[in-house]
Amino acid sequence: MTGAVGHPASRMTAQNRTTALSTDSVHRVVDGATHQAMLDDQQYAARTCRAVLDVVSSVRNHQPLTSNAGR
Numbered sequence: 001m002t003g004a005v006g007h008p009a010s011r012m013t014a015q016n017r018t019t020a021l022s023t024d025s026v027h028r029v030v031d032g033a034t035h036q037a038m039l040d041d042q043q044y045a046a047r048t049c050r051a052v053l054d055v056v057s058s059v060r061n062h063q064p065l066t067s068n069a070g071r
């Protein structure tokens with residue numbers, strides 16, 4: 001996950017490249033959030049937690065990640 005605010009375009013490009021290293025990955029961008037807000041702001045932190053839980057669920061259930069899971 002990446003906060004959409006406060007990063008240069010090169011950071012987003014790097015994040016997308018990292019995501020592409022796996023055949024089962026999703027890069028979620030949180031509109032309106034900074035990196036810090038994804039931890040400190042309740043609404044963004046909830047989305048961050050949901051993303052972690054989606055990965056755990058995917059692994060436990062042997063299912064691929066989906067871009068709309070937990071939204």
